[in-house]
Amino acid sequence: METIEHTAVYEQPQPLIAEGHDYGSITDKISSDVLEKKTPKSLFMAFAVTFSLVMLLLLSVTYLFFKGVGIWGIRIPIGWGFAIVNFVWWIGIGHAGTLISAILLLLHQQWRNSINRFAEAMTLFAVACAGMFPILHLGRPWVFYWIIPMPDTMRLWPNFRSPLVWDVFAVSTYATISLIFWFVGLIPDLATMRDRAKQKWKKIVYGMLAMGWRNSAKHWHRYETAYLLLAGLATPLVVSVHSVVSFDFAVGIVPGWHTTIFPPYFVAGAIYSGFAMVLSLVIPVRKLYHLEDFVTARHLDYMAKVMLATGLIVAYGYAIETFCAFYSGNRFEHDMMINRMFGPYGPFYWMLILFNIALPQLLWLKKFRQTPWLLFVMSIIINIGMWLERFVIIVSSLARDFVPSSWAIFVPTKWDWFTYIGTIGFFLMAMILFIRILPMISIFELRTLLPMSGKSNHE
């Protein structure tokens, strides 16, 4: 009796899966989207566009290998131009996947089950884009493997005291663990696909990938243990990766880079931009594939709240950066901050404040968190804002360092833009292929959310 009174008093949140679903209907919906549904026309069109952009990327890279990095706008003192801006931007976007899969798993946030597969795939492709840039940025990209420690005829070893070497280990470990985590999560669903597929060749392909998974209770036991261990390992990893990326800057002595706030503020920024990218992708796909039953307004609301929270941490980072620049009494830090705000790159700084701090405050309003198109626009704004943040940090600091005679202005060339847009094309094309050939929502984890599973939480 009492519980009934309680429900009358408190507003009940919507269920994580719309009413009326059972194990079978969830399985059929998500698997038939891949196996039976005719590919939507708009997906074909999007594929054509993104594929052309990948061709543009290949063209830019070919020309780059032919001519060298001089085709970009980088000129000393600005040696780190778009390539590093894009690297940090992409790797930041890649942080949402593991945060959603690992950290939210450990925190028992069951709403993650509807979006983790999708976000992990996004992570993989974003990290792939990120990984391209440092290699393309090398003067001699064909010898990139010199940074890997191995005995060679010159008896050289990498300098393990350099954050750039740490970065190679951090990013490659992150890529590997994300791939493993994603694949382990896919195994039971690949078995589902194998059993749902009607054509023989599909059965064979999914069957080989599922490796004979048969849902045995003993297997599930080891599976859950392994999944939990992977989540526990990935949690500190995700924090370490962007911390190491921030060391690339913070360990240097360039004004505007050399601050201790960088690691936490970079990690928060990474999660911020990662969730923005998840929303930018999930909102159109949800509409296109009619997934409103599984990715509900409540999911969007939660993701928007995570963005709001991490956005405020980022705002705190900006504030502390500014405060320390003036409080330190360091002439170069002081001038850097004045220059960042009112110098030649001033408009970009204020644009980033507007995009990353001012406009996202609208997320305090429920309307902006739960109306898909408004949230979509907001997520695009934040993506642009986070790109501007990296641009301002990298370019405005390098453009005006210690000696005024060597100051310069960075102007990106068309090849800078082509390479950047090309990776966006690659990223989106990979996402399109992913949603077309693999179940984009974790089916077996969604089953556990149904009330009849006995596992569903009390929320």
Place this chain on the structure above:
Amino acid sequence: MATSFIHGLMAEFNTADEVLNAAQRASQNGYTEMDAYSPFPVEGLSEAVGFHKTRLPLIVLIAGLCGAVGGYFLQYYAAVIGYPLNIGGRPLHSWPSFIPITFELTVLCAGVTAAVAMIILNGLPMPYHPVFNVPAFERATRDKFFLCIEAADPKFDRAATENFLKSLHPVEISVVEK
């Protein structure tokens, strides 16, 4: 059909509670060689079919420690023995700057091992298994729950076991051919 040609008897259930209850009853009745199949991990089901402990965490711990020691030694060797660089008299064994890579390699070794060991301990990849011979079994990856008492069980008797499974009120009982 002689007992040696069958893998076991399989009962099909509609809910997680039913299969969990069935597995517990079978265990109480003295059956030891059995397995249950469910479309998602059901809490307590592996214990009910007699599977209590996995060595997986220990293996992962050992792999992680190997990664940590190996990663640190790699850097120590390179910086102190293989290619010592005297930079203003600073110590060659500058351990704080070796920590990030030591950490990354710990996670890398432990994580890769967790996945690979899970797959190997589970006996995968296994392209063929007798349970797939039951036509209804393909719904184990959709919405049905199964309990299979295997012929290898010392208590297994074709008729008696079938009667026992019937007492659990399954949807259907099938013979699993080898």
